[in-house]
Every structure is written in C-alpha cells, then in structure tokens.
Amino acid sequence: MKIMADKCRVNVFDTIVAFFRAVLFVLVVLIQVPILCIIPRGRFSVKYMRFFMWTLCVASGVRVRRHGKLTRKRPLVCICNHISVFELMSMPVGYGCSFVGKIDIASYPLVGWIAKKFGVVFVDRRPSHARDALAVVSKQMHTASYPVVIFPEGTTTNGAYVKEFKSSLFNIAEEIPDLTIQPMVITYRTRRNKCVNDCVLANDYAYFDNVKQDMGPKCEVERSAFGQIFHIAQLGGMTVHITALEPVSVSGMDRKEIAKMLHEIVSNKYMEIKDKEIKK
Secondary structure: OOOEEOOOOOOHHHHHHHHHHHHHHHHHHHHHHHHHHHOOOOHHHHHHHHHHHHHHHHHHOEEEEEEOOOOOOOOEEEEEOOOOOOHHHHHHHHHOOEEEEEHHHHHOOOHHHHHHHOOOEEEOOOHHHHHHHHHHHHHHHHHOOOOEEEOOOOOOOOOOOOOOOOOHHHHHHHHOOOOEEEEEEEEEEEOOOOEEOHHHHHHHHOOOOHHHOOOOOOOOOOOOHHHHHHHHHHOOOEEEEEEEOOOEOOOOOOHHHHHHHHHHHHHHHHHHHHHHHHHO
16 A cells, blocks of 8 residues: 655755765766767667666666556657656666657757767757758657657646647657557656655656646745756655556547547546555
C-alpha cells in the first residue's frame, strides 16, 4: 500500500546536503565534458547520454523506474506528458531516448553543445519556418537508430492534468510513412516511492510557469531549472516512473486527429495511474 506524502518540509541539514549534491551535479557535468569532446556525434554519443544522465540522476537523488518496453521498430517517436526538467534526465536513463527540442536551446552555452552531441533534433517552431523545420525533423528521423521523445504539450505543467497537444509536430507522420509512434506516461513520487497529491506535486516536484496552467494548483514559489534541481536535492530526491504504452497506428489520419487521439491516450492513462495511487 502506497502512502500519500504530505507537504514537504526542509530543514538546515537538508539544505547543507543539497548544497553538496549541487556541487557534485556541476562537477559531474564538467568532468564529462572532455569525454564528450572526443565522442563523435551519432549512435554512440546517444548511448553515452544514458550514462551521462544516470550520473546526473545519482547526483540529484533521482531514481528512475520503468514499466513496459519500447518497440524495436525504427524510426520511433515517443509521445509523453511533461511535468519537469527531470524528464530530460530520466527518459534517456529509462529507455535510451533523445529528444526533439526548441531551436533556441542549440544556442545555449554548453547546454546547446551537449544537446547536439546527444542527438537532440532541434526544431524552429515559428509558423514562418514550419516547412523547413519539418524537413529537418524528417531527415534526421530517417537516420535515427534511437527513439526520439516529443513533449506535445509544448511546456511543463503542474502535474494535475495533461495539457492539450499541439498538432504542428505531428506533420512528420505524413512525411515519414514508416514512422512508429509510441505513447508514454511520466508520473512522480517521493524518493521513498510515496504517492503525492496535486498540491504537493505542484509546490515541490513539478517545474512550471503559473501563468501557463489551465487548471489545478499553482506553486507558491516559482523556481529556475537549477533551483528546482536544488529543491529536489533538499527533499532527498524523488522517484520518476515511466510507463511505455502500446504503439499506435496513425495511418490515414491528419495531424490534428493524431494529436487529439494521442492526447486522449496519454491523458487517460496518466489520470488512471493518479486515481489508483490516491485510492491505495
């Protein structure tokens, strides 16, 4: 039986431990940068990403639990809900995935360079660049031997629900006839695997902008990405559960129909998991 965790409290000792975890987090990145310099971008660098992200999970106290398997078919796009920055660490650890990311990330110091090494597919989401962006994604997906994750919500959420999926990136299903799409669901628990309610999730585990939320609780403190990592370290870590669902057929469907269908699948499964946790 899983026990629902109460609102988290942080003391001075937790903060001191979190400080050392934060230092370890930064050191882990810096130590591995020289290794990344000599690894050629491609299949091997994506495989190394799994180890790289595992070290970051260990440093920040994040445990990853996976449920279900990915299909062996390629090219493969995984569609998942998005609660926090920890998906970027846990998805590669759990399933060896890379990502589709905003083109802006490519210009970030160090982060953009690392993302390129790890096979991230960058997309310019501006409507005026939609055709060129689609061509880039299609070309890279044809040659990718690893699964690529898309977060169709377009932003992180408070975890109380799954936002409607943006349909623009599902144009790739029309451009790549042999593309396989597999939905996935992310859920969060405490480090000791206790369930959390929406209020605790929003205030302590999720990472989001209050203004962008359509429903559910707001967070009392909006943190930066690194601030959220530090806060999770103060809590002693967390457990991320990734559930891989069955691949779906999108043959004959347009992008809006695909987005709607996948949103229903991911949202229904996410709420089903949450309801089960609450009733336990």
